[in-house]
Amino acid sequence: MSTDFQHARIALGLRLRELRAEGGLTGRQLADRLGWTQSKVSKLETGRQTATHDDLKAWAEGVGQPEAAAELAARLRSFESGTRSWRRQLAAGHKPVQDTLTIEYERSTVMRAWENSVIVGMLQTADYARHVFSAYVDLHQSPRDIDEAVRARIQRQEILYQPGKRYRFIIWESALLARMCPPAVMAAQLDRLSGVIGLDTVSLGIVPFEASLTLPPANSFWIYDERLVIVEDWHAELWLDQPENVALYLRVWETLAGSAVYGTDAHKVITRCRRALGTL
Template sequence: MSTDFQQARIALGLRLRELRTEGGLTGRQLADRLGWPQSKVSKLETGRQTATHDDLNAWAEGIRRPQVASELAARLRVFESYSRSWRRQLAAGHRSVQDTLTVEYERSTVLRAWESSMIVGMLQTADYARHVFSAYVDLHQSPRDVEEAVRARVQRQESLYRPGKHFHIVMWEAALRSIVAPSAVMAAQLDRLSGAIGLDTVSLGVIPFEAPVKLPPANGFWIYDERLVIVEDWHAELWLDQPNNVALYSRVWETLAGTAVYESSAHRVITRCRRALGAV
């Protein structure tokens, strides 16, 4: 699948090749000058490897045009905005990431979400969110600002009660059954989901395990109005704003939403997940 990130990386590679050929250098000559393997020059020029700022500075020096370093750096910043690595984002902790997302929630009116592996953040209890953040802190070895991140997430949930907002949320049953916290926390979390069904601003759908799906349940994502999609992966978030990509994710969401059950049927799925926890 072509993404905004990959398209920007290819465009940067074409510019690097253009600068090299304008300088009268072959790929081998530039690689020798920089002390790189030739394969690195090839991968950067074809968009198969992401350049670093150091790579671009070296390229500018290698072609004897140091003045283009600022142009190349600007191009890199553009597509870094598409792929936001967790390592870079979490350098300051999880709270700053939550604050960045809150801006997008505040400026959006209609928000659509798909999640297959855990309860969406907008419907998480504080205790459930605390376990999720703790797990990701351990995974990414990031600053342990769990309590600050939980407070930011819970505060953002105030928009669920704001007239004019519309949240259309669809989850796979697996998201309800993933035991990411102790049973008592999971039970309270499922009770919270049941309560969300009655909110005027929320449409909550659940795809039961037994329901046929037209697309494999994959990565979670949010669609903000019709202007932005944020997709979460293990290594990074993708922020996609090109209309064709927003349209693609909208089709994915509509397809999955068409398989979900709602209202009393969704409540029954939540109830059976709650019972599966046993006595708590």
């Protein structure tokens, strides 16, 4: 969880505690009034649980200050805009998430991505994408709109061929070996990677296992122009648009790019991984 997010959650909790104290209520009294457990009140006040908008409205009414609901909601929105939980994003399935990302791709001229565990979405085959979405649907227990999500991802790939766009992808070799799908599907996926090398709009770098690294090949992220970074974690996505954060991720990306191989050398790494499948 990001430090900024946690600090904002703690600050909201302190404000909730302040409102409760102003209402002359103990935590137990407020819990009883709202029909909650006392532990929920405690977790919200100490920043160990993220309040929902309904929680905040109930809290304001419960402490006798319904007019505070708007203030509390504004506080929640201010840090939710940077941290987008998967639970909430996937309430309607994966396709709406894909549609939101397509808007960002269309807005952007230069797109940079670092992937350390799976093939970057813009280069996935439909069969590979289907296995990836299926895994995350099972993990998050979200609606199974897998076919719709795959179609949205594949349709977005048409942007790869738009003149004036630049896509600079770096992938760690581990993503080329991770068995997220059957060998035949992975073989076709690796063939797809080989096929995009040389596209006018695409620069594909592979960081091989034997490369010298200045930084560890940590979590994946995407940079849209120099205005937005999206970092994916298990519980949420972080959408970062503060200039200092964007600048930091640009430095990370450039450092990782310096360890990558391109062109013929990238082909060699892909071929090596292809042979490891045993399908040649």
